[in-house]
Amino acid sequence: MMTNGQSLESLAARLLQTAKDREWRIATAESCTGGLVASLLTDIEGLGHVFERGFVTYSDEAKTDMLGIEQQLIDERGAVSAKVAEAMARGAQQRSRAELALAITGFAGPAGPGDEEGLVYVAARCGARMEIGEHHWGAIGRDAVRARSARAAMRLLLDLVEHDGK
Numbered sequence: 001m002m003t004n005g006q007s008l009e010s011l012a013a014r015l016l017q018t019a020k021d022r023e024w025r026i027a028t029a030e031s032c033t034g035g036l037v038a039s040l041l042t043d044i045e046g047l048g049h050v051f052e053r054g055f056v057t058y059s060d061e062a063k064t065d066m067l068g069i070e071q072q073l074i075d076e077r078g079a080v081s082a083k084v085a086e087a088m089a090r091g092a093q094q095r096s097r098a099e100l101a102l103a104i105t106g107f108a109g110p111a112g113p114g115d116e117e118g119l120v121y122v123a124a125r126c127g128a129r130m131e132i133g134e135h136h137w138g139a140i141g142r143d144a145v146r147a148r149s150a151r152a153a154m155r156l157l158l159d160l161v162e163h164d165g166k
Helices: 008-021 036-042 060-067 071-077 082-094 142-162
Strands: 026-030 051-056 100-106 119-126 129-136
Touching: 008 026, 008 036, 008 142, 026 036, 026 082, 036 051, 036 142, 051 060, 051 082, 060 071, 060 082, 071 082, 082 100, 082 119, 082 129, 100 142, 119 142, 129 142
Parallel strands: 026 051, 026 100
Antiparallel strands: 100 119, 119 129
């Protein structure tokens, strides 16, 4: 699957190899992408062991139950927010044995009144370092939003890992 000149598969392989070189594992927490990143990270032959686990937390209840996110945060900020993406990444890292975590939350398709279709937040965590990205993909269709979001999340985590001083 191509997006912005680099296939998602080659980006996943690069991320996995970079993490493997540092002997780090990856956990994911995905909402609107529904496990797409986890699937990509487990499809790369010879590097799948770098992927520690994935959480598909589509509902608010899944975010609170599986990732330990406070319901009050979701109520105050909304499930699609930078703060919730950050909490998702933190929760994935804390509830796994991974040194690296990425999270994605957003509106892949038409949402409720006042919600912006194509608004997605991604978060990447490396140790205690966190980076957040906000994307406004627009009404480009669910598949395109999911693919672009997966790419943005993996790119964010890869950038964080490649620039880590360890």
